[in-house]
Amino acid sequence: VFYIVKIMKVSEKRTAYEWGILWMLLSGTFLSLSFLFLKINIEFLNYYFLLFLRFFIPLVILFILVALYKAWHGLFSLSTLRIQLMRSFCVIVSQYGIAYYITQNSLLNATVLINAAPLFIPFLEWIFLSRPPGKSTLLGAAISFFGVILVLQPDHTLFTITSGIGIIAALGQAGSQVLFGFKSKSENILKSLFLLFLFTTLFSLIVYLFAGNFQIKSSAQISAWPIFWSVVIMGGSTLLNQY
Numbered sequence: 505v506f507y508i509v510k511i512m513k514v515s516e517k518r519t520a521y522e523w524g525i526l527w528m529l530l531s532g533t534f535l536s537l538s539f540l541f542l543k544i545n546i547e548f549l550n551y552y553f554l555l556f557l558r559f560f561i562p563l564v565i566l567f568i569l570v571a572l573y574k575a576w577h578g579l580f581s582l583s584t585l586r587i588q589l590m591r592s593f594c595v596i597v598s599q600y601g602i603a604y605y606i607t608q609n610s611l612l613n614a615t616v617l618i619n620a621a622p623l624f625i626p627f628l629e630w631i632f633l634s635r636p637p638g639k640s641t642l643l644g645a646a647i648s649f650f651g652v653i654l655v656l657q658p659d660h661t662l663f664t665i666t667s668g669i670g671i672i673a674a675l676g677q678a679g680s681q682v683l684f685g686f687k688s689k690s691e692n693i694l695k696s697l698f699l700l701f702l703f704t705t706l707f708s709l710i711v712y713l714f715a716g717n718f719q720i721k722s723s724a725q726i727s728a729w730p731i732f733w734s735v736v737i738m739g740g741s742t743l744l745n746q747y
Contacts, residue, residue: 534745536615541738542603543611548731552712555603559708561739562746563701570698579695587683588696592703594679599704601673608666617670620652621677628675628682697746 538558545554570576598618606614623645626637637645684696 531745532619534741535618538738538741538745539602539606539611539615539618541734541741543606545731545734545738546603546607549735551603551607552708552715554735555600556705556708556712557735558599558603558739558742559701559704561736562743563698563705565740565743566694566698566701569694573694575692575694575698579698584687584691584696584699587686588699589703591680591683592700592707594676594683595700596676596704596707598673598676598680601669601676605666605670605673609670614670616652617667617674618677620648621674621681623648623652624675624678625682628678632682693747697743700746701743 542554542558549557570579598621602614602618605617626635626641626645629635630637687696
């Protein structure tokens with residue numbers, strides 16, 4: 505928070521690097537907030553239904569914004585659909601994986617794992633884009649990985665199926681960022697987000713219809729309004745994280 509305030513105050517000295525730090529801090533903050541409310545809501549709602557709402561709520565907000573700004577033109581351009589579909593698949597893998605991990609492990613470990621996604625980005629770019637990482641990038645990745653290990657404090661239970669799913673979730677997150685980088689400067693962000701949440705909503709709806717059913721998991725007498733607002737905050741935080 506101190507660093508964000510410092511950047512905002514020194515407007516005349518703002519650099520692209522500082523803006524990058526600011527946006528990453530905000531993105532990480534909203535990601536953690538969305539995980540917090542995911543952890544809360546998963547105690548009361550069906551896993552598959554909750555994942556559907558995680559994508560559907562941002563889609564509703566984006567639909568209203570697209571309608572207000574009349575941004576329908578070129579929304580389903582064939583030049584971007586393929587990348588958007590692949591990116592949506594990566595996001596689905598990431599979100600389903602991390603949601604499952606949260607049901608089995610602590611929120612802290614889940615947040616650390618998903619924020620380890622940038623460690624994989626240089627290697628994905630090396631494999632798929634033939635861009636070998638520099639020595640400084642490799643050194644930074646090694647130091648960051650060591651930091652992740654220190655937080656997770658591995659023992660004989662770290663390398664399990666659950667931790668494997670958490671790592672796959674981080675890989676999905678990294679893949680979505682690499683794919684986003686292809687057209688990040690030329691693509692309209694509102695249209696990009698609309699397509700992302702449209703495809704993820706459709707996929708999660710299909711999964712929910714075949715694998716889940718709506719139910720309140722707790723037998724306690726809990727008012728529907730706290731759950732409703734908790735789900736809305738979760739969806740809104742997910743949207744702001746992607747924005």
